[in-house]
Amino acid sequence: MNYKLIILSSFFITLRAFSQGDEDKEMFNRGRQRDQQAIDEAVSGWWTASMKNHDERITWWQQARFGMFIHWGIYSLPGGEWKGQKVDGYAEHLMRKEKITRADYLALAHQFNPVLFDADAWARHAKEAGMKYMIITSKHHDGFAMFDTKVSDFNIMQQTPFKRDPMVELSAACHKYGIKFGFYYSHAFDWEHPDAPGNDWEYSNPGGDKGLYGGVNWFNLHPELLPKAQKYVNEKAIPQIKELLAKYHPDILWFDTPSKLPLSENIRILKAIREADNHVVVNGRLARSAEISFGDYKNTADRPLEFFPVTGDWEAIPTTNESYGYHKFDNSHKPVIAFVHLLAKAASRGGNLLMNIGPKGDGAFDSKDLAILKGIGAWMDKNGESIYGTVASPLPLQSWGVSTLKGNTLYLHVFNWPADNKLYVGGLQSGFTKVSLLDGKKALTANRVNANDVVISLPAKMPDTLNTVITVELKGKLQTDSVRVFSANVPVQQLLAFDAQLHGDKFSYGDGKTGKYYVQNWKSNNQWLSWTFRTTKPATFTINMKYLAGEGNGGTFVLQSGTHSKEIKITGSGSDTKVLTLDNMDTLELPAGTHELSIKPVSIVKGELMKLLELQLLEK
DSSP: OOOHHHHHHHHHHHHHHHHHHHHHHHHHHHHHHHHHHHHHHHHTHHHHGOOOOOOOOHHHHHHHEEEEEESSSSTTTTTEEEEEEEOOGGGGHHHHHHHHHHHHHHHTTTTOOOOOOHHHHHHHHHHHTTOOOOEEEEEEETOOOSSSSSSOOOOHHHHHHOOOOHHHHHHHHHHHTTEEEEEHHHEEOSOOOTTTTTOOOOOSSSSSSTTHHHHHHHHOOOOOHHHHHHHHHIIIIIIHHHHHHHOOOOOOEEEEOOGSOOOHHHHHHHHHHHHSSSEEOOOOTTSBBBOOSSSSEEEESSSSSSOOOSSEEEEEEEBSSSSSSSOOTTOOOOOOHHHHHHHHHHHHHTTEEEEEEEEOSSSSSHHHHHHHHHHHEEEHHHHHHGGGEEEEESSOOOOEEEEEETTTTEEEESOOOOOOOOEEEBBSOOOEEEEHHHHHTBOEEEEOOOOSEEEEEEOOOSSSSOOOOEEEEESSSOBOOOOOEEEEEOOEEEEEGGGGGGEEEEEEOOSSSOOOOOOOOOOOOOOOEEEEEEEESOOEEEEEEEEEEEOOHHHHHHHHETEEEEEEEEEOOOSSOOOEEEEEEEEEEEOOOEEEEEEEEEEOOOSSSSSEEEEEEOOO
8 A cells, every 4th residue: 555645645635625725715805805996996986976966866765755666577477376386485586486497487477468557556556655656676586577678588578468568657657646766676686597696496506595606605706607697797787777777767776685796796787877877866785885885875674573773864675465576375464553653663763664565467456455555545644744854853762652853843653542641752852832633733732841851631532543643843953852761651661672772792683574673693791782761750660571592592691770680591492583572570660760771691501692672661
């Protein structure tokens, strides 16, 4: 046996292994250099120049506050069903989930004939719901263009019996009703194109579910594949986006899934847009890094229940059920009150709500969606003044709801009607001239109880059970005290993790969906949460907690307020998604005054303490 040969072979195998690691690192460095070069070019030149009219082009969007998102395409025809079987999840992802070939998807397109499509009715539904802008999928991830494109034959004009351009009709209808109009365009995902990221079942391309070529970092680990994706961007994505700009003159363009392409490509696409049109609003998901967002505003999470803290201009995109495209089996439609509350919450924090509708394959709106739109519209018809053109309110969080602000008018959105019909408005230091119900303008009596607080006498019955709005006409600019006040006549005080002060590094937020409005990555004893609030009288509270087990085995923490503290142990069960409750975990006796309630870890077992959703304080 040649031992020298064996040793030498082992040496080269080891060397190759080490070289591969160094090579990976070098490729990542090259990727970072590529992206940084694109960032530097943008910041030192064309992007900074394009932002000179940013405030002008986004003014209408800031005033609008409420828009309609529409996911409509070939996938709307099967509506979450394939070969007689229900397909769970997003209906618009049917092609990917069922690994449908381009040829079979074309066969489906040949059946798409939305004879009930009525652009005027769609725009009228949006108008009557109080929506000020509409964004529709011109091309989703399936790569199928729902407009008359000359770039690819994979489009509604050439491949369907419908043979009409619905985007021309919708653009005209929205213009008729005074609604701003724009497009969603899937620039990074394209499942029909052989060069684009996403389709790994027919073309073995990166960016798909199989995680080929290094998965999410394919363009850094395999830069030799990038020219192929750039070919798609050059030959389809940018030309189609330019078609949309030139033919329809949209007010807004909306992009998604930018991580499927390197940042340098996303920036290059934005540059092409700005060269063609420097007045169109572009959302925040096209080009962004950890340090800078190149869009005109920020996008937060999809399907939110609660909003995590965000500053500046932002937009959230709830949908009526749980799918964006029409899904015949998804009947999880939320009630009207959920959207009215979301709308008020978003406006109170300076954000917009872009609510999604998934029309059917025949072109009609689902009756359940129409009922939701009608309900929101009835509320907006009477209360839209408290939403449109408002800004984030500096009034602290209130036990009964939220507030919005426009000029010297403060709007109080009352979700929870006090049992004694006394609305305790904490933190309102400004003087006021008039207080009244927005709907009907009925005057209300209001009295200042101290330098920071005002009490408003309410009608015996809540006038609008969805959300009663009260207007407060201020004597001057709104002046507030920032400390949250617990209204003594509201029995449950909800302290969301999203509203806590975070102490320590590396915390992050959940996306705000149902069961995911948590603070996470709680892995150090140096990380802790606190809430500051004020009580107007002595009170005793029972404390409940909602949380997820998190990625670990739990641990022990101290719940503390002033001199009172209690050590509490929780056990984890790995990466759990089930919402857990810990009822009656402590009793807290508080005098009148300002307090801090905190949760500080004592020990964390293997990873994460928990994913905290909220504390509930129930007055005894």
